[in-house]
Amino acid sequence: MPSQTLKVDSVQLEFDGRKILQDIYLDCSTGEVVGLLGRNGCGKSSLLRIIFGSLSCGYKHVSINGQHIIKGYHNNRIAYLPQHNYLPSGIKIQKLAKPFIDPLLWSDFNDQPAYQQHQHKTVGQLSGGELRQLETLMIVYSCADFILLDEPFTHISPVQADDLKIMMEKSAKTKGIIVTDHQYYNVLDVSDRIILLNNGCTRPVKDAADLVTYNYLNKK
Numbered sequence: 001m002p003s004q005t006l007k008v009d010s011v012q013l014e015f016d017g018r019k020i021l022q023d024i025y026l027d028c029s030t031g032e033v034v035g036l037l038g039r040n041g042c043g044k045s046s047l048l049r050i051i052f053g054s055l056s057c058g059y060k061h062v063s064i065n066g067q068h069i070i071k072g073y074h075n076n077r078i079a080y081l082p083q084h085n086y087l088p089s090g091i092k093i094q095k096l097a098k099p100f101i102d103p104l105l106w107s108d109f110n111d112q113p114a115y116q117q118h119q120h121k122t123v124g125q126l127s128g129g130e131l132r133q134l135e136t137l138m139i140v141y142s143c144a145d146f147i148l149l150d151e152p153f154t155h156i157s158p159v160q161a162d163d164l165k166i167m168m169e170k171s172a173k174t175k176g177i178i179v180t181d182h183q184y185y186n187v188l189d190v191s192d193r194i195i196l197l198n199n200g201c202t203r204p205v206k207d208a209a210d211l212v213t214y215n216y217l218n219k220k
């Protein structure tokens with residue numbers, strides 16, 4: 001499949017007159033994982049929601065291969081794992097998963113231990129980490145060309161985080177992934193490039209020293 005590129009720029013977001021996002025440029029091509037880092041409240045979730053199309057803002061320009069995208073979720077172009085749980089309770093995982101998963105990826109998804117173990121349970125019968133793992137799996141294996149992951153590592157154990165990174169690298173052979181999480185070491189580990197969100201602006205990050213310069217990490 002030919003490479004595709006998602007581009008996001010000129011985003012203007014304010015809440016109650018307070019500027020949250022103002023000088024944004026972010027791109028992601030199929031075949032790569034882009035990590036988005038930033039301090040609490042700097043606007044990472046808002047930016048992902050704007051790209052996905054679930055948060056309105058003053059202005060934005062989102063495109064895929066030059067084609068303007070108004071709502072990223074239309075036609076399954078972009079899938080989004082929100083920071084908080086999104087699956088409805090009371091319905092079996094198996095029933096929820098079927099319409100979600102890319103039919104071409106079904107057999108791979110079906111082989112995942114988390115799905116094998118929990119497919120007959122409902123959301124309410126899962127632990128917080130089990131649910132998070134399944135929610136992330138379902139987004140990574142969805143039909144979308146671009147995947148936005150908001151804190152996929154936060155509630156899962158180190159072993160499961162390692163499994164998720166392997167799965168993301170595999171998925172990024174054909175999809176583009178943008179991931180944000182405060183477990184920055186996992187984000188650094190899995191990402192091809194890092195973008196820092198700071199004072200409403202995006203900045204490319206070359207290495208961990210840049211993260212110190214921009215006051216994201218403390219100097220050791």
Ligand SMILES: Nc1ncnc2c1ncn2[C@@H]1O[C@H](COP(=O)(O)OP(=O)(O)OP(=O)(O)O)[C@@H](O)[C@H]1O
Nearest residue numbers: 015016020038039040041042043044045046047083
């Ligand atoms: N609906 C809203 N109304 C007013 N302010 C909001 C609203 N949603 C978010 N904010 C504010 O916008 C800022 C950015 O929020 P956002 O959730 O995007 O940050 P974040 O970088 O994802 O933070 P965290 O890392 O803590 O999850 C925060 O200061 C937050 O308080």
